[in-house]
Amino acid sequence: MVKQRLFVTVLVLQSTIGDLDDSPIVDHQVRIIRAPNAKSAYTRAIRLGEGENSTSKNPDGQVVTWAFLGLPELDRVDESQLSDGGELFSWRTRGPGRDFVREREQLAVFAPKTNETTGRPT
Secondary structure, eight states, X not given: OOOOEEEEEEEEEEEEESSOOSSOOEEEEEEEEEESSHHHHHHHHHHHHHTTOEEEEOTTSOEEEEEEEEEEEEEEOOGXXXXXXXXXXXXXXXXXXXXXXXXXXXXXXXXXXXXXXXXOBO
């Protein structure tokens, strides 16, 4: 049996509403993949992303499309880091770091859940 390794990837999806959407929502999904090697992990990540493509109508009758755009990252996970406080994934940016920090109430685990299509609380 081939040894399976852990990988982490980021899928980037973008929504559009109707024919023109000057303010699309971009969804960055961090996913764990189990695969024997990087090539297989890449193939799996692409399939996962393509599986997220969807089209539906919102309550206003507008067509909402989610399109997979690609992968900004795919990396091996050091399984020894999979413990409380271990680093799973990181990336670096430029600019004021405070721009990326949210207040407690804005963190997903504390924020009220909303419907991505309507923006209304669920």
